[in-house]
Amino acid sequence: MKMFVLMLIFLYVSQHASAVDMDEGDHFLLPCEFPTFELDDPTVVWTRYDLSPSTVHQRQKKGDDLKNQNPLYRDRTSMRTDALETGDLSLNLTKLQLSDSGTYTCSITAARGEKRVTEVLLQVKERFPFWANVYQVLLVLLADLLLVTGGLLVHFRQYFMSVFQVEVDSGAESVLLPCKTTVCLPGDVKVKWRDRDGRTVHVYQKDSDKTGEQHRFYRGRTEMKRNLLKPGDFSLTLKYPTDRDRGTFICTVYNREGNQLMKKKVLLWVEVCQVEVEEGVESVQLPFRTTGDLPEDTEVQWRRKEPEPTIVVHKYQNGSDQPEEQNQFYRDRTEMKRNLLQTGDLSLILKNPKVRDTGEYVCGVYSRNIWRLKTVLLQVKDRIQDTDQTVDIRNRSSSTDPTPLMADQSV
Incomplete structure (x- = not known):
């Protein structure tokens, strides 16, 4: 059964809440970052306090400690192997189920008693029936055809997600992630680049970059062409790529109503x-x-x-x-x-x-x-x-x- 995810993130430090809509139900990354490399003997525990036992995943320096893990999450959770060295403590949850809905808490403790908590409210819902999805797509296509020239066949082709592969050597000053269309799009579209973990790479809207929405991993390293709407070029320049940038980048273009006009994937490979x-x-x-x-x-x-x-x-x-x-x-x-x-x-x-x-x-x-x-x-x-x-x-x-x-x- 396919699912979609609605996630609300509450960070105690920034005291800022943001919402992210995801439409892929096979896996999801619950975000948590903290410089654990500065702590002595840190332990990271993901929990759901409405469950017994409450432990979803636990990681120590020597590796995962899953002896107290709730059976609902067996073989469905993972963290980066270098999580405690890099501070990226995000939890990857696979095979999402309706029962996964709840509040997840990321806690970091150390020998000196330091502690930081991040809460993620995850809501997993059943996707609309097939007939409802078809009806919705037809309505979107019909509305957009009034704005977009080129005919139904050309427009429908833009909904097809093409995958382009890019390879670059380590040490390159930049790499271009291509995303282009020959269809004339409205002038008020929103372009959003995301990585495979759902992190915001770059946002462009109303003739300007929205740097405040970027994840800090990409801050200061991305650039899009000016007047990009005229040639239909939504390509992204990623500066100083490293092996940690490997993976799939997704370029999505929306109209002002928030309907998706185009979606393309770029697979980036950076040599170590x-x-x-x-x-x-x-x-x-x-x-x-x-x-x-x-x-x-x-x-x-x-x-x-x-x-x-x-x-x-x-x-x-x-x-x-x-x-x-x-x-x-x-x-x-x-x-x-x-x-x-x-x-x-x-x-x-x-x-x-x-x-x-x-x-x-x-x-x-x-x-x-x-x-x-x-x-x-x-x-x-x-x-x-x-x-x-x-x-x-x-x-x-x-x-x-x-x-x-x-x-x-x-x-």
Whole structure:
């Protein structure tokens, strides 16, 4: 049975309520964000207090803890594997049912007792019968045909959701997500781009961008052409794409009554940045460039995901480096460029790279208005002096390295 979702979000911090209409009933993302990477031993719990047991999903640093999960949600919930490292604590709920309607609470607790709560009111309703949907579509088509030229066949084709695939290398300054039509549309349409999780990427209406509606993950990184209504070009430019931008983007065009005129999908694939270097070189750079003029309260944190638990490689906050937050293995071996907030160059310089530095590094950018992420895979290869050959250390036993990498207890 197909469903549609009406979601109301109440955030205690902003004390601002917003509503989102979703028409896909197969899964839904309940949003929750908080910088859990700043907390000691955090735990995230999604609950519904009208149920017993009330736990919908629980995540700790070591992974999911579902022993107390309500049976109604078994095998239907998931969170990002790096949720506690990135602060994206959203819960993905699949196979929506009418019984899923209710208030969901996202709670974050830590060793020092910090706590933040976000409530999401989820309402799942049965979709109209098939005959009612057909009748509604016919009425919309009939009304829009009075405004849109080109005939019924051309107009109906705009309702068909075409999928376009775009690939881009990591490090590109921008990528164009195409969305075009040859049909002449009214001059007062609203264009809305969303990502696969339903987050607002960009909104354009009445000859201007509605930046206040953007999700902070995309703030300052999107742009649409001016006078776009004349050529029917609703394409979106996404600046400095990273691997975290992968997925399906949806461009939807509405008339002033809110009826959908056109809907298109664009599948974006961004390669993960990979850096290879031989042990013994003076330094290696882990690249990350984004838009400049970042807010003064921006925190930049490079972390290494392997080995577990994740460790802090470099931290920049309050206008300066924070060496006391670093893992001891990286002390005096990292450096970031000057004026990084102004230039947007957040690359990390790692001095004297060693074989033990091989791994996955994630750079997080956080402020009240900005949230960005990038992954860099670093491969440091061993260099055998006698034969001057490079060998791949991925299949070598870790026992060959007598000095294990130790994680700070504070992480």
